[in-house]
Amino acid sequence: xxxxxxxxxxxxxxxxxxxxxxxxxxxxxxxxxxxxxxxxxxxxxxxxxxxxxxxxxxxxxxxxxxxxxxxxxxxxxxxxxxxxxxxxxxxxxxxxxxxxxxxxxxxxxxxxxxxxxxxxxxxxxxxxxxxxxxxxxxxxxxxxxxxxxxxxxxxxxxxxxxxxxxxxxxxxxxxxxxxxxxxxxxxxxxxxxxxxxxxxxxxxxxxxxxxxxxxxxxxxxxxxxxxxxxxxxxxxxxxxxxxxxxxxxxxxxxxxx
Numbered sequence: 001x002x003x004x005x006x007x008x009x010x011x012x013x014x015x016x017x018x019x020x021x022x023x024x025x026x027x028x029x030x031x032x033x034x035x036x037x038x039x040x041x042x043x044x045x046x047x048x049x050x051x052x053x054x055x056x057x058x059x060x061x062x063x064x065x066x067x068x069x070x071x072x073x074x075x076x077x078x079x080x081x082x083x084x085x086x087x088x089x090x091x092x093x094x095x096x097x098x099x100x101x102x103x104x105x106x107x108x109x110x111x112x113x114x115x116x117x118x119x120x121x122x123x124x125x126x127x128x129x130x131x132x133x134x135x136x137x138x139x140x141x142x143x144x145x146x147x148x149x150x151x152x153x154x155x156x157x158x159x160x161x162x163x164x165x166x167x168x169x170x171x172x173x174x175x176x177x178x179x180x181x182x183x184x185x186x187x188x189x190x191x192x193x194x195x196x197x198x199x200x201x202x203x204x205x206x207x208x209x210x211x212x213x214x215x216x217x218x219x220x221x222x223x224x225x226x227x228x229x230x231x232x233x234x235x236x237x238x239x240x241x242x243x244x245x246x247x248x249x250x251x252x253x254x255x256x257x
Contacts, residue, residue: 004047006063010152012043013070014077018143021078023085024130046144066153073155073251076165077146080243081139083168084236088126091176091229092119098180098187099218100211118222125226126233135237142241146248154252161250168243179232182225183218190214 016039019025025035095101096116115123130136177184194210 007152008043008047009063010066010070011047011147012039013067014074014146015039015042015046015143017071017074018078018081021075022081022139024127024136042140042143046147049144049147069155070152073150073248076251077143077244077247080165080168080247081240083172084233084240085123085126087172087175087179087236088122088233089115089119090172091179092116092122094176094180095119095183095218095222098183098214099222100215121226122229122233125230126237129230129234130237133234133237135240138238138241139244142244145241145245149245150248150252156251158250161247164246164250175232175236179229182221182228186217186221187214190217 016036019035019039019042025038093116095118099118101117190210190213194213
């Protein structure tokens with residue numbers, strides 16, 4: 001019974017930290033009690049599947065250290081899972097800048113701050129894809145699989161782990177650029193055309209005349225290419241369970257001497 005309670009607390013610490021960082025549960029409008037309850041239910045389901053041989057016998061302070069370690073693991077896994085949403089925020093800002101909608105913002109439920117309208121559309125699109133594709137179930141499955149590779153108390157910080165996190169963080173801008181390339185391309189063509197017209201008609205106010213054309217063309221291209229952006233978002237979301245397992249594998253690797 002003692003080992004079962006300890007295993008539940010360890011799983012609860014990792015699951016609670018993951019839900020504290022993962023966007024679906026870390027939004028400001030999600031009650032803290034709901035997050036704690038979901039983490040408790042997840043631990044209640046996952047803890048019996050954890051072999052008792054993996055539950056370390058530790059003193060009180062050793063148990064506190066284990067809880068802190070498990071919470072840190074959950075935060076790291078949640079951060080890696082959240083990178084796609086950083087990409088969405090960046091892509092939304094780039095689109096809003098190109099089509100002149102930076103001043104038109106709305107409430108972002110993830111950060112409780114202002115977010116441009118294109119970014120908010122992409123955010124809710126990613127949330128709908130996450131739930132409609134049942135990827136939240138696969139994320140729970142990946143979380144459970146992480147205990148196969150990374151039992152409680154078996155985490156190690158390695159150079160390979162740091163390199164992996166830095167590499168994944170560096171992919172944010174290229175992926176956002178791929179998502180926004182059609183809108184940026186149309187905006188560049190419009191700027192080029194009006195630059196040529198300004199040479200032919202020097203009296204023309206290029207900024208004033210090009211703004212409505214840039215906005216209308218950008219919104220049209222954004223609407224027509226939403227399915228392409230959804231495909232990029234879907235591919236990244238489908239990789240989240242594998243990312244959880246990958247991070248657990250790197251954490252379980254012993255550091256090189």
